[in-house]
Amino acid sequence: MMGPKKRKNEEKVKITKESIQRAKGIFTYLKPYRTTYFIGWIFLVLSTSAGFAFPYLMGQLLGGESTEPMSMQDSISNINLTNINTVAFILFMLFIGQAVFSYFRVVLFTNATENALRDMKNDAFHKLVYMPMDFFNSNKVGELTNRISNDITQIQETLRTTVAEFFRQVVIVVGGIILLFYFSWKLALIMLSTVPVMAIIAVVFGKFIKKLSKQAQDHAAVSNSVLEEALMGISNVKSFTNEVFMFNKFQHSTQEIRNLNVKSGLWRGAFISFIIFCLFGAIVFIIWQGLLMTQGANPELAKGDFFSFVMYTIMMGASVGTLPDMYANIQKAIGATEHLMIIINEKSEKDSHFGKEKPAISGVVSFENVAFKYPQRPDATVLKDVSFAANKNETIAFVGQSGAGKSTLASLLLNYYHLTSGKISFDGVNVEDIDLTHLRSHIAIVPQEVILFAGTIRENILFGNPDASDEQIIEAAKQANAYDFISSFPGGFDTQVGDRGIQLSGGQKQRIAIARAILKNPTILILDEATSALDNESERLVQDALDKLMEGRTSFVIAHRLSTIRNADKIFVLSEGKIVENGNHEELIARRGIYSGLVELQG
Numbered sequence: 001m002m003g004p005k006k007r008k009n010e011e012k013v014k015i016t017k018e019s020i021q022r023a024k025g026i027f028t029y030l031k032p033y034r035t036t037y038f039i040g041w042i043f044l045v046l047s048t049s050a051g052f053a054f055p056y057l058m059g060q061l062l063g064g065e066s067t068e069p070m071s072m073q074d075s076i077s078n079i080n081l082t083n084i085n086t087v088a089f090i091l092f093m094l095f096i097g098q099a100v101f102s103y104f105r106v107v108l109f110t111n112a113t114e115n116a117l118r119d120m121k122n123d124a125f126h127k128l129v130y131m132p133m134d135f136f137n138s139n140k141v142g143e144l145t146n147r148i149s150n151d152i153t154q155i156q157e158t159l160r161t162t163v164a165e166f167f168r169q170v171v172i173v174v175g176g177i178i179l180l181f182y183f184s185w186k187l188a189l190i191m192l193s194t195v196p197v198m199a200i201i202a203v204v205f206g207k208f209i210k211k212l213s214k215q216a217q218d219h220a221a222v223s224n225s226v227l228e229e230a231l232m233g234i235s236n237v238k239s240f241t242n243e244v245f246m247f248n249k250f251q252h253s254t255q256e257i258r259n260l261n262v263k264s265g266l267w268r269g270a271f272i273s274f275i276i277f278c279l280f281g282a283i284v285f286i287i288w289q290g291l292l293m294t295q296g297a298n299p300e301l302a303k304g305d306f307f308s309f310v311m312y313t314i315m316m317g318a319s320v321g322t323l324p325d326m327y328a329n330i331q332k333a334i335g336a337t338e339h340l341m342i343i344i345n346e347k348s349e350k351d352s353h354f355g356k357e358k359p360a361i362s363g364v365v366s367f368e369n370v371a372f373k374y375p376q377r378p379d380a381t382v383l384k385d386v387s388f389a390a391n392k393n394e395t396i397a398f399v400g401q402s403g404a405g406k407s408t409l410a411s412l413l414l415n416y417y418h419l420t421s422g423k424i425s426f427d428g429v430n431v432e433d434i435d436l437t438h439l440r441s442h443i444a445i446v447p448q449e450v451i452l453f454a455g456t457i458r459e460n461i462l463f464g465n466p467d468a469s470d471e472q473i474i475e476a477a478k479q480a481n482a483y484d485f486i487s488s489f490p491g492g493f494d495t496q497v498g499d500r501g502i503q504l505s506g507g508q509k510q511r512i513a514i515a516r517a518i519l520k521n522p523t524i525l526i527l528d529e530a531t532s533a534l535d536n537e538s539e540r541l542v543q544d545a546l547d548k549l550m551e552g553r554t555s556f557v558i559a560h561r562l563s564t565i566r567n568a569d570k571i572f573v574l575s576e577g578k579i580v581e582n583g584n585h586e587e588l589i590a591r592r593g594i595y596s597g598l599v600e601l602q603g
């Protein structure tokens with residue numbers, strides 16, 4: 001399960017013109033902090049250049065042939081690189097410089113990166129909360145949050161360190177090669193024609209061995225599934241007396257695993273011999289050739305230069321080793337940026353905000369021949385030709401089997417989706433022309449499954465109206481029959497709820513949701529099976545609170561228990577997305593149709 005998911009998150013992309021084009025949105029985010037980032041780059045260049053002096057000076061220090069030690073004073077005033085004291089002194093100065101350059105590089109890069117990332121995260125979240133409901137239906141929320149946080153980490157790592165390191169290592173490799181030729185073109189040629197070749201062979205070899213062990217792993221998975229199937233379905237195996245058949249199947253796969261592993265063992269053995277003999281052999285060979293050049297009265301290569309040469313080679317080797325990983329990291333970061341930019345550039349509900357009306361919404365609602373399909377399931381028409389009208393302060397009830405389309409109807413009232421055909425209007429204005437925020441500010445919904453946010457009870461109630469006063473909160477809690485249980489907690493309204501706080505019962509959560517709705521004081525109220533999950537006692541308390549809440553509002557009640565909608569002004573029976581009966585309770589009972597049948601069933 002984890003496997004494919006992980007692979008997806010760490011997707012590598014080929015670095016192409018197009019991917020860079022798409023990923024360059026990141027620069028928009030760095031732009032406000034470009035001065036900081038740029039100064040960081042200057043320090044990076046300084047510290048990289050300073051880095052080049054180390055191997056040289058170290059070489060001179062090791063191979064220095066100073067015979068007459070000078071005083072520190074003299075050695076500094078006559079800069080003489082054959083003198084140990086001078087070299088040591090310069091080295092110390094360089095270390096200090098390096099320390100300072102590196103400090104500022106890290107601090108400045110981190111600063112610019114963190115600022116840019118903060119803006120990027122904020123933009124992504126801002127975009128997400130304004131995304132239309134469709135988006136959340138087609139993207140699993142868990143996957144989405146996972147992907148975003150992975151993407152962010154990847155970008156953070158890359159901007160803060162990898163880009164700088166990559167640049168530094170490339171410079172070291174290129175500069176190193178030039179310097180090697182400067183010290184001794186002959187030795188440089190010998191080195192470049194042996195070590196890199198060996199290293200490339202080693203890498204290819206290593207990949208091949210990895211592939212072999214991957215194959216063995218895959219086979220192990222197959223044999224595991226044979227085992228699992230056989231034991232899970234053991235009664236099948238036995239009743240068909242298929243033990244031998246299953247055993248043969250298993251035996252075959254264990255043999256296959258053995259063969260693959262033995263094969264990879266052979267190659268691993270060869271690999272180790274190769275490394276020991278060829279790679280180390282090549283290194284010894286170069287050192288031997290280099291030392292030969294330093295021999296004699298008039299050596300081709302000074303001893304100090306030879307040491308420097310070796311130092312540069314080691315430094316380059318270390319740099320080359322890190323390049324593939326860094327390149328892969330940069331690739332991943334480009335992929336991650338592309339992902340994020342896709343979200344950030346997505347069209348949100350905010351983008352269709354402009355030029356919309358803000359009519360008075362008094363609670364007059366009409367559905368005219370509404371048909372609706374979910375965009376993800378274009379083959380299933382969820383609502384067909386639904387028409388009804390609600391007047392101000394009326395209570396409209398919907399009943400019907402689960403899957404009939406009742407909750408979908410509630411979503412359409414909130415304009416979560418575009419209709420397939422037909423028209424919904426509020427106070428005569430087409431919902432498509434109404435500003436979404438304006439519309440939703442007049443509607444409150446108490447759902448079946450209440451989700452409280454991590455935080456205090458007060459914060460959760462305030463969600464209905466962030467500007468409410470303490471008195472209003474208390475009043476709302478009282479009306480919602482929630483005041484008593486809230487006061488019974490030691491923390492009162494400041495009690496923490498959610499994962500890290502106390503657990504509330506279904507009925508208590510429901511009443512907090514009602515208090516929230518009361519605080520919002522909506523013109524239109526939607527109750528979607530708000531009491532169906534409750535026991536009798538809390539249902540009575542919740543129903544009582546709901547009855548108070550519904551007073552003076554247009555209410556749409558989706559009822560699970562029909563006793564609760566007896567007094568509704570209009571009752572609509574939905575079946576497979578169509579309104580099949582309508583009228584008030586008495587009319588529908590008299591009609592002896594589906595509704596009266598359901599009422600009889602529920603007693």
Ligand SMILES: Nc1ncnc2c1ncn2[C@@H]1O[C@H](COP(=O)(O)OP(=O)(O)O)[C@@H](O)[C@H]1O
Nearest residue numbers: 137374377382401402403404405406407408409
């Ligand atoms: N987000 C969705 N995407 C696709 N189909 C959905 C979605 N939500 C509900 N449906 C489908 O729409 C139909 C009506 O569902 P719903 O409105 O939840 O019914 P009810 O609330 O009456 O039980 C069902 O067939 C359901 O499978």
Ligand SMILES: [Mg+2]
Nearest residue numbers: 406407408528
């Ligand atoms: Mg429902």
